[in-house]
Amino acid sequence: MQEGSQIKVGVLGATGTVGQRFLTLLSSHPWFTIDAIGASSRSANQKYYKVVKWKQTTPIPAGVRDMIVKECLPANFSDCDIVFSGLDADVAGDIEADFRSAEIAVFSNAKNYRRDPHVPLIVPLVNPSHLAIIPQQRSLHTPPLSKGFIVTNANCSTTGYVVPLAALEKAFGPIEACMVTTMQAISGAGYPGLPSMDIIDNVVPYISGEEEKMEWETLKILGGITDSDGGLKAFDMHARHPLRVSASCNRVPVIDGHTECVSIRFAKRPPPSPQQVREALVAFTPDAQALGCPSAPRHAIVVHEEPDRPQPRLDRYYQDGSGVHVGRVRQCQVLDIKFVLLANNVSIGAATSSIINAELAVIKGVINPTAGST
């Protein structure tokens, strides 16, 4: 990005849990300027501060407080090159498609397009190379697009644990099996989320659709892209190894931060030791960092030596929640290695990932801001 130039962006679902995090992060972003915000017709045409139930620990950004919330129609965002979507999945599908057709780049948190073979599912600390599928997505649209596209980020629990998995595959080769058990924060369910009578003094051992998402999303993210027949690019879910994943997902009475207990088996025999694993995790430098994305964490994976870390209350806001925490790296008597992981579900699990994805798209030249934007 040229110094002094700015890209105009919009936020869809700006009143929600993820939308609020977007606004907080974007209000001080060095490249992106918030030009328009949208939500449902319940909130539209009113000042933001009057309709939002603000739940962030910092005040509503001054530049956003009095903005008028718009209906999520592309015409209301026509000055934007990018929209970030924190839309409810019930409505995200059609709205995001309309924005793409209107030649606006969409970075979505919703699940709707994650399985689409022409839409990259990107965890920015892991697989930014999958942005290469965008020209194909544009060319298959009727009519073909020159600027519009959709990029999704992953489920928040998937996002957390694929970061150490990718780091370990890079150092030691394929992982062939993974067992993961999550303890997921209440904010993952949006606002107001679960009734207090359901979650205080309790653990709920079921989150609809979550285990299936963790199991298949991991394969799309860690897989590669190949040139298939006819020159089209396709995702190869098993490009590295036929990884098998079993996930068990639980809701716990924590406000922010998903904790995950992960056990893995490497293809390589003998497997690396716990100390070798710790060193590989510390050494991991994602491309997003090397390429200079302003929102990428300085430390992608923070490895804790204390026996009782990471903990959500102590670790979730380190680096603004943009990295992943790993602790208790030790031998597993059934698979090879086990560890505990913590990821801030609203930051790297949602808004921060979308923003880094957009930064990567700018750096890689996938987004060319309109003249009026700069």
Ligand SMILES: NC(=O)C1=CN([C@@H]2O[C@H](COP(=O)(O)OP(=O)(O)OC[C@H]3O[C@@H](n4cnc5c(N)ncnc54)[C@H](OP(=O)(O)O)[C@@H]3O)[C@@H](O)[C@H]2O)C=CC1
């Ligand atoms: N919370 C998390 O940790 C994570 C969430 N996600 C995903 O991100 C998305 C947002 O989640 P979250 O912020 O938690 O959800 P919330 O329920 O907190 O917010 C939903 C947003 O969607 C808007 N909305 C609802 N209906 C419509 C409509 N008909 N037209 C336009 N806008 C509408 C709401 O506006 P209004 O206020 O006007 O109703 C609100 O801004 C979801 O798809 C979720 O699955 C992904 C990863 C993590």
Ligand SMILES: N[C@@H](CC(=O)OP(=O)(O)O)C(=O)O
């Ligand atoms: N289901 C996740 C949050 C979420 O919305 O996920 P997804 O975007 O995959 O539907 C949680 O409850 O913590």
